[in-house]
Amino acid sequence: MCAIVxxxxxxxxxxxxxxxxxxKYFYDWLMRKNEGTIVSGGEHLRELNQIADxxxxxxxxxxxGRARRIPDEDVDSETETIRSxxxxxxxxxxxxxxxxxxxxxxxxxxxxxxxxxxxxxxxVEGTRGRVYTTVQFKDVRKTHRYLLRRSDLCDG
Amino acid sequence: xxxxxxxxxxxxxxxxxxxxxxLTLLVGENSTGKTSFLAILRALWEVAVNEVVPDFxxxxxxxxxxxxxxxxxxxxxxxxxxxxxGFRDSEGAVSFRFxxxxxxxxxxxxxxxxxIGNSWFDVxxxxxxxxxxxxxxxxxxxxxxxxxxxxxANYDLLRGFEGVIGDALGRAGRKNESVSQAMDTGxxxxxxxxxxxxxxxxxxxxxxxxxxxxxxxxLESAPFASAPVRSKPQRTYDPSRPITDPEGAYIPxxxxxxxxxxxxxxxxxxxxxxxFGTDSGLFDEIAVxxxxxxxxxxxxxQIRKIGxxxxxxxxxxxxxxxxxxxxLPIITELLRSDAPxxxxxxxPEVHLHPSAQAALGSxxxxxxxxxxxxxxxxxxxxxxxxxRMDVRDGKTDLKPEDVSILYFERGESDVKIHSIRLDAxxxxxxxxxxxxQFFADELTRSxxx
Numbered sequence: 001m002c003a004i005v006x007x008x009x010x011x012x013x014x015x016x017x018x019x020x021x022x023x024k025y026f027y028d029w030l031m032r033k034n035e036g037t038i039v040s041g042g043e044h045l046r047e048l049n050q051i052a053d054x055x056x057x058x059x060x061x062x063x064x065g066r067a068r069r070i071p072d073e074d075v076d077s078e079t080e081t082i083r084s085x086x087x088x089x090x091x092x093x094x095x096x097x098x099x100x101x102x103x104x105x106x107x108x109x110x111x112x113x114x115x116x117x118x119x120x121x122x123x124v125e126g127t128r129g130r131v132y133t134t135v136q137f138k139d140v141r142k143t144h145r146y147l148l149r150r151s152d153l154c155d156g
Numbered sequence: 157x158x159x160x161x162x163x164x165x166x167x168x169x170x171x172x173x174x175x176x177x178x179l180t181l182l183v184g185e186n187s188t189g190k191t192s193f194l195a196i197l198r199a200l201w202e203v204a205v206n207e208v209v210p211d212f213x214x215x216x217x218x219x220x221x222x223x224x225x226x227x228x229x230x231x232x233x234x235x236x237x238x239x240x241x242g243f244r245d246s247e248g249a250v251s252f253r254f255x256x257x258x259x260x261x262x263x264x265x266x267x268x269x270x271x272i273g274n275s276w277f278d279v280x281x282x283x284x285x286x287x288x289x290x291x292x293x294x295x296x297x298x299x300x301x302x303x304x305x306x307x308x309a310n311y312d313l314l315r316g317f318e319g320v321i322g323d324a325l326g327r328a329g330r331k332n333e334s335v336s337q338a339m340d341t342g343x344x345x346x347x348x349x350x351x352x353x354x355x356x357x358x359x360x361x362x363x364x365x366x367x368x369x370x371x372x373x374x375l376e377s378a379p380f381a382s383a384p385v386r387s388k389p390q391r392t393y394d395p396s397r398p399i400t401d402p403e404g405a406y407i408p409x410x411x412x413x414x415x416x417x418x419x420x421x422x423x424x425x426x427x428x429x430x431x432f433g434t435d436s437g438l439f440d441e442i443a444v445x446x447x448x449x450x451x452x453x454x455x456x457x458q459i460r461k462i463g464x465x466x467x468x469x470x471x472x473x474x475x476x477x478x479x480x481x482x483x484l485p486i487i488t489e490l491l492r493s494d495a496p497x498x499x500x501x502x503x504p505e506v507h508l509h510p511s512a513q514a515a516l517g518s519x520x521x522x523x524x525x526x527x528x529x530x531x532x533x534x535x536x537x538x539x540x541x542x543x544r545m546d547v548r549d550g551k552t553d554l555k556p557e558d559v560s561i562l563y564f565e566r567g568e569s570d571v572k573i574h575s576i577r578l579d580a581x582x583x584x585x586x587x588x589x590x591x592x593q594f595f596a597d598e599l600t601r602s603x604x605x
Contacts, residue, residue: 063540
């Protein structure tokens with residue numbers, strides 16, 4: 001299963017001292033045997049690449065086949081297309097573009113507008129997007145476990 | 157080779173198939189059979205292309221006697237009585253497969269099978285006197301007997317496929333007047349068109365014989381199999397006949413002889429060596445300094461590194477870092493104009509700084525292709541990552557499908573080979589559970605998460 005980590009929660013996943021319990025659960029899912037895959041590319045990767053620990057994790061997971069990089073030019077072009085269509089309520093068209101291109105249908109974010117865009121099938125077609133969030137609970141809840149156990153959140 | 161299939165060979169229990177590509181990288185922990193895999197590739201080349209009985213004790217791969225080569229799990233009491241190996245080349249739609257059994261303690265190819273298109277030939281060695289040859293087209297087949305022609309004294313030569321099959325076809329009735337007789341009696345399942353197809357297949361087999369396919373090659377050098385540690389450099393060398401050896405001890409003499417006898421080729425090779433030297437940061441100039449004017453004169457290998465404190469000085473090979481002398485044999489072999497079509501390299505990164513390891517990865521990309529296959533056993537992430545990036549960024553003619561990463565994973569009592577691919581974006585595909593788990597755990601600990 002593949003997921004996108006929004007920049008507004010990176011510290012909960014990748015930063016020592018700032019990890020939430022649910023963020024650590026997500027990190028372990030990414031690093032354990034045969035579990036998760038994360039995707040990035042374009043503006044999303046440029047933002048996250050400014051964070052040293054994320055860069056190291058992403059580079060290692062790329063080597064292991066547990067991260068997928070979508071070409072920057074593809075993500076940037078799709079972002080522009082979405083922006084010109086004006087279909088997003090959030091200002092995170094680059095995350096929506098990444099979901100469309102990669103097939104990732106799980107998003108870790110605490111941004112309400114982005115959550116709505118991601119779940120909206122008229123914005124992201126195919127399997128309905130699901131959101132992993134720590135807005136209400138930073139500890140690990142059933143919902144978190146359930147989402148990371150699903151195997152159907154990767155289109156294509 | 158597009159794929160290699162093994163059965164009950166060393167630590168590989170049962171049948172396994174590995175995807176091969178112009179550049180194939182072998183990765184995995186120590187003692188997971190990577191070197192054994194290289195050894196079987198050389199053996200396959202020898203038995204299929206050179207048509208000799210492979211020597212499994214010849215350096216750099218000494219696998220021991222038959223009992224040490226066949227799959228053996230003493231804890232379960234499992235001991236196979238034969239092992240198999242084969243390969244497929246889809247360009248020519250050719251596949252070879254061999255069964256090895258114990259003959260006087262050494263593995264002997266008692267069965268040789270080759271298929272070309274829909275035609276196939278299965279040669280079963282029965283004795284020093286004769287072999288059974290089954291000729292087939294799809295599911296129709298005919299059994300014949302032909303002379304073995306095996307030199308029993310030292311078991312080194314096999315009678316070539318082409319000759320055996322030629323005899324078998326003759327016996328089956330293609331040659332002389334017996335075609336119609338055989339067909340009349342109903343013994344032969346083939347008509348004249350079938351025999352034409354079988355004859356074409358026999359001609360294809362001849363193409364696989366190395367002298368026809370690679371006439372420029374010195375047969376001693378095909379394939380090139382390097383040892384994991386190369387020979388120590390010397391301050392001054394006495395010229396000797398440059399006979400290929402896995403540790404590359406012949407390389408200084410080869411360079412000296414070329415610089416003296418073939419200056420044009422030497423200039424080209426020197427240029428290529430220096431290009432790699434600069435890219436890798438190892439050296440900018442390489443030279444042969446001779447102490448006399450004859451072929452018998454002693455000489456030194458000298459290198460120059462431009463920049464820093466070493467600017468302007470040539471230094472003896474022995475006086476610079478070990479990385480240069482350890483890499484020189486491999487790079488020279490890769491760059492010489494008569495380089496063999498198959499390279500089997502063990503840990504070419506030994507003694508190299510990561511930047512030079514990465515440059516080596518680029519070098520592998522630039523020299524491998526349809527006519528030259530490189531199989532590289534490595535523990536270097538820098539080589540693998542450079543290959544991945546060069547393919548992704550179009551810095552090489554290699555396409556993603558031209559690279560295969562074979563991951564050797566140890567199980568309880570055997571090893572499984574996983575074939576990992578790259579995509580055009582440099583992503584790693586088909587990585588199995590557990591691939592690079594050690595690195596993930598180390599990184600997590602390093603970051604403090």
